[in-house]
Amino acid sequence: MNNQRKFARSLLAVAGLLTLLVAGCGGGEQGSTQAAGGPGPADAPPAAPGGPASAAGExxxxxxxxxxxxxxxxxxxxxxxxxxxxxxxxxxxxxxxxxxxxxxxxxxxxxxxxxxxxxxxxxxxxxxxxxxxxxxxxxxxxxxxxxxxxxxxxxxxxxxxxxxxxxxxxxxxxxxxxxxxxxxxxxxxxxxxxxxxxxxxxxxxxxxxxxxxxx
Structure with a gap:
C-alpha cells in the first residue's frame, strides 16, 4: 500500500514539473509575439526607395x-x-x-x-x-x-x-x-x-x- 502511495506521489510530481515546463515555453512565445507587434517601420519617417549603390562612394x-x-x-x-x-x-x-x-x-x-x-x-x-x-x-x-x-x-x-x-x-x-x-x-x-x-x-x-x- 505504501509503495502505491509513493508511486502516485511520484506521478503527481512529474505531472507538476511538466506543467511548469509547458507554461514556461508558452510564456516565451507570448513575449516574442508582443515584441514583434511593437513599433515598426511604419512608425518611422518614410525612407527614400533604394539605398547605397554597389559602386564605391555612390x-x-x-x-x-x-x-x-x-x-x-x-x-x-x-x-x-x-x-x-x-x-x-x-x-x-x-x-x-x-x-x-x-x-x-x-x-x-x-x-x-x-x-x-x-x-x-x-x-x-x-x-x-x-x-x-x-x-x-x-x-x-x-x-x-x-x-x-x-x-x-x-x-x-x-x-x-x-x-x-x-x-x-x-x-x-x-x-x-x-x-x-x-x-x-x-x-x-x-x-x-x-x-x-x-x-x-x-x-x-x-x-x-x-x-x-x-x-
Missing part, C-alpha cells in the same frame, strides 16, 4: 544615383533627412557648411516653385529688401532629369529642428543654395547652408555632383 535615393565628393563628411540619415554631408569651415568661418537631402515620396513635398520660394523665404537681406529679387536661379538637366537651382546670401533663419528649415535662430553672413531634381520616383531636395565662404567652397562640388547624377 549613393542612390529615390531612383537617383550621385557620387558625393571625397572631401565631404557623410553624417548619414536622420529623420526626414535621407542623407547629410558636411564640409569643415574654411579659415575665418565660424561653422561648417552642410548639404541635407530630403525626399517625401512620389506625390509629396510640394511643387518645385513652392520649395524654391520656401528656401528664399528663409533668408533675410541686410537692407530688409525682398529676397526673391536678390535670389539667383538657374536650371540644368542630368540624365533627362530637370534640375532647378536657387541661391542667395544673407542672414539664414535656421530650422530649429524642422526638416526643411525656417523660423529658427538668425545666422548672419550665410549662403543658401537649394536644388530640386525631378527624379523618376519624385523630387529630391538638396539644401546647402553655411557661412558664406565655406558654402561657396562646397557649392561647385554640389552642382557638379548633381549635374552628373543619373537614373
Amino acid at each position: 549613393v542612390t535615393l529615390a531612383g537617383v544615383t550621385f557620387t558625393p565628393p571625397a572631401g565631404w563628411t557623410s553624417l548619414g540619415a536622420e529623420g526626414m533627412r535621407q542623407a547629410q554631408f558636411r564640409l569643415d569651415p574654411v579659415e575665418g568661418d565660424p561653422a561648417p557648411a552642410e548639404v541635407n537631402v530630403f525626399y517625401f515620396g512620389p506625390q509629396s513635398g510640394g511643387g518645385v516653385e513652392a520649395n524654391l520660394q520656401r528656401w528664399i523665404g528663409q533668408m533675410v537681406l541686410p537692407d530688409g529688401s525682398d529676397p526673391s529679387a536678390a535670389a539667383q536661379r538657374s536650371t540644368f538637366t542630368a540624365d533627362g532629369m530637370a534640375g532647378h537651382i536657387v541661391s542667395l546670401d544673407g542672414s539664414y533663419k535656421s530650422g530649429g529642428g524642422r526638416p526643411m528649415g525656417g523660423d529658427g535662430e538668425i545666422l548672419p553672413g550665410y549662403r543658401l543654395v537649394g536644388v530640386v531634381i525631378e527624379g523618376p520616383q519624385g523630387s529630391l531636395f538638396f539644401k546647402l547652408t553655411g557661412p558664406a565662404a565655406t558654402a561657396r567652397a562646397m557649392e561647385p562640388d554640389l552642382i557638379a555632383m548633381l549635374e552628373g547624377a543619373r537614373k
